[in-house]
Amino acid sequence: xxxxxxxxxxxxxxSVSFALERLGVDFTITDNAEEIxxxxxxxxxxxxxxxxxxxxxxxxxxxxxxxxxxxxxxxICLGMQLMCRHSEExxxxxxxxxxxxxxxxxxxxxLKVPHMGWNNVVKANGWLDPAIENQYAYFxxxxxxxxxxxxxxxxEYITPFSSAMHRDNFYAAQFHPEKSAxxxxxxxxxxxxx
Amino acid sequence: MLTKRIIxxxxxxxxxxxxxxxxxxxxxxxxxxxxxxxxxQQGADELVFLDISATNEQRKTFASLVxxxxxxxxxxxxxxxxxxxxxxxxxxxxxxxxxxxxxxxxVRNPNLIDELSKAFGAQCIVLAIDxxxxxxxxxxxxxxxxxxxxxxLFTWAKEGQERGAGEILFTxxxxxxxxxxxxxxxxxxxxxxxxxPVIASGGAGTKEHFIDAFILGKADAALAASIFHFGEIKxxxxxxxxxxxxxxxxxx
Numbered sequence: 001x002x003x004x005x006x007x008x009x010x011x012x013x014x015s016v017s018f019a020l021e022r023l024g025v026d027f028t029i030t031d032n033a034e035e036i037x038x039x040x041x042x043x044x045x046x047x048x049x050x051x052x053x054x055x056x057x058x059x060x061x062x063x064x065x066x067x068x069x070x071x072x073x074x075x076i077c078l079g080m081q082l083m084c085r086h087s088e089e090x091x092x093x094x095x096x097x098x099x100x101x102x103x104x105x106x107x108x109x110x111l112k113v114p115h116m117g118w119n120n121v122v123k124a125n126g127w128l129d130p131a132i133e134n135q136y137a138y139f140x141x142x143x144x145x146x147x148x149x150x151x152x153x154x155x156e157y158i159t160p161f162s163s164a165m166h167r168d169n170f171y172a173a174q175f176h177p178e179k180s181a182x183x184x185x186x187x188x189x190x191x192x193x194x
Numbered sequence: 195m196l197t198k199r200i201i202x203x204x205x206x207x208x209x210x211x212x213x214x215x216x217x218x219x220x221x222x223x224x225x226x227x228x229x230x231x232x233x234x235q236q237g238a239d240e241l242v243f244l245d246i247s248a249t250n251e252q253r254k255t256f257a258s259l260v261x262x263x264x265x266x267x268x269x270x271x272x273x274x275x276x277x278x279x280x281x282x283x284x285x286x287x288x289x290x291x292x293x294x295x296x297x298x299x300x301v302r303n304p305n306l307i308d309e310l311s312k313a314f315g316a317q318c319i320v321l322a323i324d325x326x327x328x329x330x331x332x333x334x335x336x337x338x339x340x341x342x343x344x345x346x347l348f349t350w351a352k353e354g355q356e357r358g359a360g361e362i363l364f365t366x367x368x369x370x371x372x373x374x375x376x377x378x379x380x381x382x383x384x385x386x387x388x389x390x391p392v393i394a395s396g397g398a399g400t401k402e403h404f405i406d407a408f409i410l411g412k413a414d415a416a417l418a419a420s421i422f423h424f425g426e427i428k429x430x431x432x433x434x435x436x437x438x439x440x441x442x443x444x445x446x
Contacts, residue, residue: 011314014290018265048315111196112389114317114360117414118197118239118444136197136444138270140292140317157196179270179292181234 001192003027004039006066009056011047012178016076019178023188033065041071041192045178046078050102050143051090054082067095072169074191080165080172081143089143097170098150100162102143108158114142115157121175121183122154127166129190135183137163137175144174197442198408199239199415200429201393202422204229206245206275209259211423224423226259231266233422236429238269239444242295242363242417245275246338257285264290272320278306280313287314295320295363298336301343301350304357311358320393321359323347325380326367332380339367347380348387355390362388363417365395373399373421381411393417401427401435408441 005016007029020027020043027043028035036042044066046053057063066073066083075083082094087102094102105113118136132153144161147154153164155174164187165172171191177184204211204226211226230241243263245256253276260273273286274295283294294314300306300321310319324339325332325347332347351362364384366377376394384392391414394407398418407416421427433443 011287011318014261014288015264015292018290019268021265022268107389112391112414115196116317116360116391117199119195140270142317176270179268181268184268 001026001040003041003043004036005029005043005045006036006062007031008060008062009048009053010045010078012045012076012176015176015178016043016045019184019188023185023192025192031060031062033061036065037069039071042066042069042073044073044075044079044083046076046080046082047140048078049089050078050081050087050092050094053078054092054094057082057095063095067097070169072171072191072194075170075172076178077141077174077176080174081141081145083170083172084145087143098145098148098165098167098172100145100148100150102145104143105158111158113158114140115144116140119155119157119175121163122156123152124154125152125166127171127190127194128152128164129186132183132186132190135186137173137177137180137183137187139163139175141174195442197239197444198413198436199393200237200404200433200443201240201242201415201417202233202238202429203242203244203395203417203419204423205419206243206256206259207247209255212246227262227266229423230263230271233429234267234269237433237444238429240269240415241267241271243271243273244295245273247275257289260286260289260291274320274322278303280309283310283314287318293318293320293360295322297322297324300354301334301336301345304353307354307357307359311360316358316360316390319359320361320363321351321354322363322365323350323354324365324367335367348383351384352387355388359390361391361393363393363395366397369397370395371420372397375399375403376407376411376413376416378406378411381407381413385412391415398427401432404432404436405439405441408436
């Protein structure tokens with residue numbers, strides 16, 4: 001199996017590639033459309049700001065390529081948010097794979113924004129290994145996707161939100177599997193098995 | 195529920211882990227990559243690697259060490275030491291670090307916080323503050339605690355948040371190395387004053403000290419070095435203990 005990591009200005013490409021290396025997966029890091037299209041699976045990482053990143057993706061025409069992919073695609077963190085319809089972060093139109101709005105957390109009581117640190121993942125459906133239930137994953141984000149019909153896992157912070165999603169061949173995680181120790185490895189392995 | 199975090203800190207000099215007691219004496223505590231990986235396996239929630247090498251030449255090799263760390267370690271980690279520009283930070287994040295901590299350079303040039311936050315995002319900028327109580331005022335020190343400044347802990351921390359720091363790492367120089375407990379009073383004040391997470395540092399000696407830092411000090415995370423390096427407190431035991439005291443810990 002050959003996996004492609006989409007190369008763009010995402011901050012976590014190195015960490016994602018090291019995580020795959022630790023799992024012994026054969027992968028390539030590329031922004032070449034042909035190479036991405038012929039990969040068995042595609043990883044779409046993401047750390048950064050939504051509007052700048054979408055502009056970059058548009059310049060490279062990757063905003064057209066990603067939604068058209070037919071093989072399993074896993075979006076991570078900002079990658080997941082950019083797969084939604086629109087983000088409140090600088091009023092950004094995203095790729096629309098998930099017809100959902102990405103919202104800004106409003107701080108409540110002692111709960112600070114960004115949501116940063118380890119929080120538990122409550123499993124909601126199929127593609128995730130059941131062993132992930134109640135395990136802790138590492139989150140760093142100020143924006144979130146509300147629970148919706150594509151939600152595969154829920155985490156609660158200020159409000160319950162989607163910590164993982166799935167629609168057709170598109171999979172997504174709000175947390176960072178590449179930084180989430182054993183729980184993260186389980187999620188990456190779940191994606192490798194779909 | 196979001197957990198409290200336990201963070202071992204590794205001071206690196208010329209590629210080896212060291213720990214200064216009261217910022218002065220140095221003892222060798224081993225290979226940083228190996229030690230970091232061990233902590234990650236034991237359940238550390240994050241790691242901090244501080245490069246205390248004296249020269250820029252030695253610092254250049256730090257990015258390659260960061261890459262080795264990122265290759266082996268599956269939890270988030272912060273790196274710091276001598277960072278004074280956007281150009282210093284980019285290679286460290288590209289090498290796989292999740293956050294950078296800044297200290298003396300930010301005191302000298304507070305605008306550095308704004309620049310780094312704008313370039314890389316607030317979530318990866320940790321403002322480290324070393325302070326000691328002088329005439330009843332928590333006074334900020336730079337250069338590993340050597341130089342007193344005219345900045346005060348609370349106003350500087352608040353300014354740091356406003357300029358775009360994502361976390362405050364507060365080390366009480368009065369507590370560091372004493373093993374008599376964290377500086378819970380100023381920690382609790384920082385918590386009430388700020389909207390960003392606060393990491394407690396300096397003074398860890400027993401497992402109970404961590405309870406105090408989280409309950410009395412209201413810290414989001416607690417950092418320690420020598421007690422972990424020399425095995426005085428083992429991370430799995432510490433986390434299991436805190437868990438029984440109703441402090442939410444990641445127990446995967």
